[in-house]
Amino acid sequence: MSRPPFKAVLRCRNQPLAALGVLALLVGLTLGSTSATEQTQGSVSGAGDSKVARTPWGDPDLQGYWTTNEMHGVPLERPAALAGKTTLTQDEALKRREATTQGTVTAEGIGNYDRAFRDTALGYTKQRVSTQASLIVDPPDGRLPAMTPEAEKRAAAARGRQGRRPATWEDLGMWGRCITRGVETVVAPSGYNNGVQIVQGPGYVAIQKEMIHETRIVPLDNGPAPGPKLTAHDGIARGRWEGDTLVVELTNFDGKVPLAGAGKNLRIVERFRRLGADELEYRYTVEDETVWTRPWTARMTMSRDAAQYELVEYACHEANYSLTNNLSAARAEEKAEEDAKKGRK
Amino acid sequence: MSNHAKRTFFASAASAIGIFLIAGATGAAQSSRYVPPRAADGKPDLNGIWQAMNTANWDLEDHPALAGLPQTGAIGAIPPGQGVVEGGEIPYRPEALAKKKENLQRRLTADPEVKCYLPGVPRATYLPYPFQIIQGTKQIMIVYGYAEANRTVHMDKPKPEPAPIDSWMGRSHGRWEGDTLVVDAAGFNGEAWLDRSGNYASDSLHVVERYTRVGPEHMTYEATIEDPKVFTRPWKISMPLYRRLEKNARILEFRCVEFAEELLYGHLRRPSIQK
Numbered sequence: 001m002s003r004p005p006f007k008a009v010l011r012c013r014n015q016p017l018a019a020l021g022v023l024a025l026l027v028g029l030t031l032g033s034t035s036a037t038e039q040t041q042g043s044v045s046g047a048g049d050s051k052v053a054r055t056p057w058g059d060p061d062l063q064g065y066w067t068t069n070e071m072h073g074v075p076l077e078r079p080a081a082l083a084g085k086t087t088l089t090q091d092e093a094l095k096r097r098e099a100t101t102q103g104t105v106t107a108e109g110i111g112n113y114d115r116a117f118r119d120t121a122l123g124y125t126k127q128r129v130s131t132q133a134s135l136i137v138d139p140p141d142g143r144l145p146a147m148t149p150e151a152e153k154r155a156a157a158a159r160g161r162q163g164r165r166p167a168t169w170e171d172l173g174m175w176g177r178c179i180t181r182g183v184e185t186v187v188a189p190s191g192y193n194n195g196v197q198i199v200q201g202p203g204y205v206a207i208q209k210e211m212i213h214e215t216r217i218v219p220l221d222n223g224p225a226p227g228p229k230l231t232a233h234d235g236i237a238r239g240r241w242e243g244d245t246l247v248v249e250l251t252n253f254d255g256k257v258p259l260a261g262a263g264k265n266l267r268i269v270e271r272f273r274r275l276g277a278d279e280l281e282y283r284y285t286v287e288d289e290t291v292w293t294r295p296w297t298a299r300m301t302m303s304r305d306a307a308q309y310e311l312v313e314y315a316c317h318e319a320n321y322s323l324t325n326n327l328s329a330a331r332a333e334e335k336a337e338e339d340a341k342k343g344r345k
Numbered sequence: 346m347s348n349h350a351k352r353t354f355f356a357s358a359a360s361a362i363g364i365f366l367i368a369g370a371t372g373a374a375q376s377s378r379y380v381p382p383r384a385a386d387g388k389p390d391l392n393g394i395w396q397a398m399n400t401a402n403w404d405l406e407d408h409p410a411l412a413g414l415p416q417t418g419a420i421g422a423i424p425p426g427q428g429v430v431e432g433g434e435i436p437y438r439p440e441a442l443a444k445k446k447e448n449l450q451r452r453l454t455a456d457p458e459v460k461c462y463l464p465g466v467p468r469a470t471y472l473p474y475p476f477q478i479i480q481g482t483k484q485i486m487i488v489y490g491y492a493e494a495n496r497t498v499h500m501d502k503p504k505p506e507p508a509p510i511d512s513w514m515g516r517s518h519g520r521w522e523g524d525t526l527v528v529d530a531a532g533f534n535g536e537a538w539l540d541r542s543g544n545y546a547s548d549s550l551h552v553v554e555r556y557t558r559v560g561p562e563h564m565t566y567e568a569t570i571e572d573p574k575v576f577t578r579p580w581k582i583s584m585p586l587y588r589r590l591e592k593n594a595r596i597l598e599f600r601c602v603e604f605a606e607e608l609l610y611g612h613l614r615r616p617s618i619q620k
Contacts, residue, residue: 055385056384057385168613169610169613177606199497201480204479205479206479213495215493217479217488226593232597233598233600312509312510312512313512313513313514317462318457318462318513323610324609327614
């Protein structure tokens with residue numbers, strides 16, 4: 001796959017950023033692939049289900065702790081090997097997830113986190129597995145649409161910056177710096193802490209991503225977007241109910257947290273819908289005509305296991321030793337190179 | 346009337362009068378007490394965007410105006426304020442008071458707020474940022490404007506459960522006492538401060554907060570702070586919280602990590618890179 005990894009991936013606590021390359025590759029693979037049309041994947045689908053649980057004030061009830069672990073290993077774009085296929089068999093899906101869970105553990109040692117870190121290996125969350133060939137379900141080939149020529153140029157430049165020795169913290173990415181996990185309200189799962197907590201009050205829905213404890217508050221009055229001078233990394237959300245589906249529009253991005261190469265002109269429309277007592281569907285449609293020639297849509301499902309899963313504070317920045325360690329290692333390497341040069345003179 | 350009957354009659358009459366008096370007194374008290382609008386479950390509705398309007402985050406105790414950093418002039422100066430501590434002073438143990446004074450000396454580098462660290466409880470409440478209460482059916486979520494901080498108040502546990510792990514924001518359990526939301530918070534990691542003046546607590550901190558609506562746009566916030574490692578007795582703060590009335594009020598992103606990185610990692614920048 002020729003596209004760059006879109007996000008730096010790392011755990012903020014105690015992890016060597018040296019593993020960043022490997023992890024980024026892993027996530028690049030995870031994020032970088034596609035599928036096609038509607039994939040319901042063993043779900044009870046159907047719009048406007050009157051049996052959907054409701055809050056006492058009458059809104060569809062989406063509350064609880066959910067996890068996206070079932071999507072672990074599902075790539076953003078459909079790999080070439082799966083061309084023409086929108087779903088895997090259950091067996092293939094299990095193998096795919098196991099390969100992702102196993103990660104970079106080899107006979108020679110651990111390239112990154114071993115199984116003990118991976119939620120999918122811990123067994124305390126539901127072991128449902130998604131058979132989607134890719135997160136992208138539209139375009140139907142499951143791949144990102146063609147980029148505009150200008151966007152191609154920017155992507156190439158970004159690829160050139162990958163893996164450079166960090167001069168400052170700004171080279172270590174928004175996730176590595178514990179600033180945000182990504183602009184989507186629910187991001188593709190990584191090895192651990194894939195929880196999502198939803199709490200509703202009249203007129204508002206709060207959705208928390210476990211990693212970096214980011215909480216999106218969605219007002220449901222569907223009011224106008226703020227003016228263009230008010231921007232935010234993760235955009236500004238406005239929501240409404242369409243039948244039993246929560247529709248969230250995200251605009252006013254500042255462009256500092258790219259999504260697959262798109263930034264400031266991003267517009268994301270998200271849809272949350274209950275598929276059953278313990279399953280939630282999340283779809284998001286991404287538009288940015290300065291980057292892609294057409295919009296694209298990704299889909300994830302989430303499961304609930306109220307008896308076992310709870311969000312525990314993910315205080316990322318407060319213990320971000322990896323950032324200090326990576327920068328000090330980079331400076332030490334530079335000093336050693338400098339000394340070696342002097343020695344040669 | 347037999348003696349027994351007399352006793353019973355007078356006892357009943359006395360009880361009736363007593364009940365009448367109590368009822369009368371309660372009625373009088375209730376007529377002056379604000380009756381808040383109800384959430385769907387009949388409990389007081391605390392939903393909304395709220396904010397403290399005081400200088401408690403500068404110093405919980407009485408404090409005069411003070412200069413800030415010279416380069417920030419009057420913008421960075423410390424506004425004066427009257428304390429929010431009941432009885433005026435925080436009852437430190439002697440050795441803890443020494444630590445508080447040391448914190449104050451080092452505040453420009455040691456205050457967790459300078460570093461954009463999570464604020465802990467009760468400090469999150471009176472930081473100079475709004476926060477939003479989302480009153481769910483089994484949980485109340487409080488989302489603070491500062492640093493993406495938030496708390497889940499568990500309303501569906503009959504008894505507070507031990508925290509699975511110590512944390513900055515602790516673990517919170519809520520219950521209703523009449524029209525007051527009482528939140529029991531414990532399981533703290535002892536890293537948070539209580540204000541910018543070095544007031545602090547340890548990992549033995551236990552906070553009991555009381556949120557009571559006293560008007561359409563006001564709440565009273567009280568917090569009883571108990572920490573035997575640091576204080577000689579439990580002590581209490583109280584302050585009003587005000588509803589943000591702007592039609593378009595919302596909690597906006599204040600991801601302050603970026604504002605603290607120069608302070609935290611500036612010494613590790615490649616020397617040839619310009620600031």
